[in-house]
Amino acid sequence: MKTLLEFCLKWRLLVFTFVVMVAAIGIRSAQQLPIDAVPDITNVQVQVLTNVPALGPVDVERTITFPVESSMSGLPGVEQIRSVSRFGLSAVTVVFQEGTDLLRARQLISERLTQARERLPAGASPELGPLSSGLGEIFQFEVRADTMCAAGQPDTEACYTPMELRTVLDWFVAYELRSVPGVVEVNSFGGELKTYEVEVLPDRLRALKISLNNLFEALERNNATAGGGYLVRSGEQLLVRGEGRIQSLDEIGDVLIETRDDGVPVRVRDVARVHLAPMIRQGAVTRDGRGEVVTGIVMMLVGANGREVVENVKDKIAQIAPSLPPGVRFDVFYDRSELVNRTISTVAKNLAEGALFVIAVLFLLLGSVRGGLIVAAAIPFSMLVAFTAMKALGVSGNLMSLGAIDFGIVVDGSVIVVENAVVYLAAAARGKGRPLTYAEASKSVLGSTLDVSKAALFGQAIIVLVYVPILTLAGIEGKCSSLWRSPCCLH
Numbered sequence: 001m002k003t004l005l006e007f008c009l010k011w012r013l014l015v016f017t018f019v020v021m022v023a024a025i026g027i028r029s030a031q032q033l034p035i036d037a038v039p040d041i042t043n044v045q046v047q048v049l050t051n052v053p054a055l056g057p058v059d060v061e062r063t064i065t066f067p068v069e070s071s072m073s074g075l076p077g078v079e080q081i082r083s084v085s086r087f088g089l090s091a092v093t094v095v096f097q098e099g100t101d102l103l104r105a106r107q108l109i110s111e112r113l114t115q116a117r118e119r120l121p122a123g124a125s126p127e128l129g130p131l132s133s134g135l136g137e138i139f140q141f142e143v144r145a146d147t148m149c150a151a152g153q154p155d156t157e158a159c160y161t162p163m164e165l166r167t168v169l170d171w172f173v174a175y176e177l178r179s180v181p182g183v184v185e186v187n188s189f190g191g192e193l194k195t196y197e198v199e200v201l202p203d204r205l206r207a208l209k210i211s212l213n214n215l216f217e218a219l220e221r222n223n224a225t226a227g228g229g230y231l232v233r234s235g236e237q238l239l240v241r242g243e244g245r246i247q248s249l250d251e252i253g254d255v256l257i258e259t260r261d262d263g264v265p266v267r268v269r270d271v272a273r274v275h276l277a278p279m280i281r282q283g284a285v286t287r288d289g290r291g292e293v294v295t296g297i298v299m300m301l302v303g304a305n306g307r308e309v310v311e312n313v314k315d316k317i318a319q320i321a322p323s324l325p326p327g328v329r330f331d332v333f334y335d336r337s338e339l340v341n342r343t344i345s346t347v348a349k350n351l352a353e354g355a356l357f358v359i360a361v362l363f364l365l366l367g368s369v370r371g372g373l374i375v376a377a378a379i380p381f382s383m384l385v386a387f388t389a390m391k392a393l394g395v396s397g398n399l400m401s402l403g404a405i406d407f408g409i410v411v412d413g414s415v416i417v418v419e420n421a422v423v424y425l426a427a428a429a430r431g432k433g434r435p436l437t438y439a440e441a442s443k444s445v446l447g448s449t450l451d452v453s454k455a456a457l458f459g460q461a462i463i464v465l466v467y468v469p470i471l472t473l474a475g476i477e478g479k480c481s482s483l484w485r486s487p488c489c490l491h
Contacts, residue, residue, distance in 0.1 A: 001453055002446075009442045019381070026384025029391035034305040036396045037336070037343040040135045043079075044100045046109045047129030048072075050090040050120075053280060061085035063121050068092050071116035075108050087282060090126075098474065102131070102302060130185035132299040138306055139298035139313050140334035142287065143169045146327045160328065163278060165294040166191030168328060176320050177298060182309035184301040190285030191294035192278030196252060199273040210257055210271055218257040218268065222246070249274050287333075303394070310337040347402045355379050358411060366415075371422045378414040412463070413456045417449055424448035 008015050050064050065085045069092050072081055080095040096105045106128055113126055120126070130136070145160035166188065174186040200215065228240030246252055253269030260266065268274065287293045300309050314337075317330055324330075358379065363372040387397075395401055424444040429436050436444070 002450060005446055005449055009446060022388070023381060023384050026381075026387045030384065030387040030397075033387055033391050034307075034396040035340055035344060036135075036306045036398045037339045038135070039396060039398050039400050040133050040302075042133040042135065044096040044098060044102055044105060046094050046096070046102075046105050048090075048092040048094070048109060048113065048126050049129055050124055050126040051088065052090065052121075052124050053088045055088060057085045057087055060088070060090050064090040064124055064126075065092060067119040068113070068116050068126055071112045071119075072109070075112065077105070088280075106131070130299050131302055132184050133302050135306075136184070136299040136302070137297050137334075138300045138310050138336040139332070141296055141298075141317070142331040142333060143173060143294045143296065143324075144329055144331045146329070148291070158327075160325075161192070162190070162292055162294060163192040163194050163276070165328070167194050168325065169294055169296050172323075173296060173320065177296075177313060177316055180309070180312045180316050182301050182304035183298055183313065185299040187297040187299060189295045189297065190292060193281070195277055195279050196246075196249065197275055197277035198252065198268060199275065199277075201272055204271045208266055208271060210266060214257055215268065215271065218255055219252070222255045249276070305396075306336055307340050310335060310340075343398070344402075351402065362411070362415070366419055366422060368422045371418045375411050375414045375418050378411050413460055416452050416456045416459065420448040420452045421445050424451075 048068055050068065052060055052064055055063070061083075065083045068090065069081055069083050072078065072092070072094050075094070077097045077100045078094060079097055081092065082095075083090070083092040085091075094105070094109060109128060113128075116126065117124075143165050145165060147159040149159035149161045169188050169191070170193075174188065177183055177186045198215075198219065200212070204210075205212070205215075222244055223246045224244050226242040226244070228242060230240060231238045246255075253267065253274045255268045257266045257268060257271070284292050285295050287295075298313055300306060314332075314335075317332070321330055355376075359372065359376040362375050363369065366372050366375070389395075390397065390401065421444070424447060425436065425441060428440060428444045
């Protein structure tokens with residue numbers, strides 16, 4: 001300790017340069033620090049979602065959820081497997097041990113799903129949930145039309161139906177927003193999902209002696225594209241292809257089912273009505289008593305900077321707004337940046353008031369302006385060091401990490417050392433009638449610091465011991481208070 005103090009007093013310019021460098025790094029880290037309202041303490045989990053329309057909860061549990069859930073048994077690092085079976089939906093959540101790499105966990109789940117698909121009924125295709133977390137909902141908006149079509153009113157350019165608004169959201173807005181860095185998914189809610197429905201007429205099927213299998217096979221057979229190689233002519237390569245993709249309702253009705261012996265063709269429109277219809281749904285979204293609306297929720301990538309992603313989403317919204325159909329606009333009703341800004345404003349205000357109060361008390365108790373400034377400088381410097389550590393460890397600035405700063409703890413050691421130094425310097429200058437030389441002042445500061453070094457270290461050790469039980473917490477409980485992520489150990 002004596003050697004270190006002698007080095008600092010002898011090479012004070014070098015020490016001051018080092019302090020300035022550390023402060024500059026801290027300022028840069030503070031500018032790049034991810035800012036959010038609250039810390040994301042979601043555990044490491046992967047969701048497996050399977051959409052099976054028209055199946056009841058019991059059938060979903062027996063034919064979908066149980067096979068998927070059982071196939072996840074034995075995965076390394078799994079802590080818990082839970083599931084929910086609802087009408088038309090199976091959701092299996094696999095929770096891994098804290099510290100497991102999320103991408104590795106998703107890869108393990110994908111490998112198991114390859115085996116599980118062999119045990120599932122035809123048409124059931126399990127998919128992994130988005131790479132997001134419980135705090136991933138950062139932006140919510142409504143795709144709103146100035147005029148909605150009344151029930152039974154034909155579609156016109158002057159009004160829009162919920163199906164048209166949902167189509168705009170799914171096939172235009174969502175695609176554009178997914179290109180924003182940090183956005184992993186855009187969930188659509190409300191409206192009517194557009195489908196092409198072939199409404200079978202049983203009487204005509206019986207009259208024409210056509211089975212449902214014949215109808216299904218005809219629709220599947222006539223909705224494909226085939227390749228036929230290429231032809232070379234006069235130095236040009238001409239591609240041969242058969243285009244059979246259905247493009248409209250009329251083309252669905254024109255699909256040929258079979259040709260009778262007398263040469264009369266039987267088409268889909270002869271045995272069914274073809275029209276647009278919404279997919280079967282269980283609920284709807286309403287807002288402000290205006291009836292049904294169409295909304296979108298932007299999901300953020302795990303670990304992304306929420307404030308930056310929201311700003312990028314708003315910029316993208318402003319870019320695509322002029323491209324919306326006439327009379328359609330965005331109406332944002334939830335913006336995470338507003339919550340973040342209010343939270344950070346509150347934290348900054350409390351930190352500033354706390355720091356100013358501590359500084360005022362220091363000036364009053366120490367009785368020395370220079371000593372008070374030196375002790376007070378420990379507050380911003382320790383915060384800059386904390387910002388550097390938070391940036392390196394991936395801890396975001398939020399209500400918990402920034403609000404955990406205790407200025408009394410920060411300046412505890414500084415008060416002890418500086419107060420004793422002020423006393424020693426005053427005693428050394430008494431009776432001399434002149435200012436102390438640097439050698440005399442250095443000797444006094446060295447002696448005063450060594451005199452209270454044990455007391456200062458013992459005080460800091462007591463503070464550390466008090467936090468040991470908190471710092472040793474594990475799992476979700478220790479995510480914001482563990483040894484590597486606690487804001488207390490950073491100050």
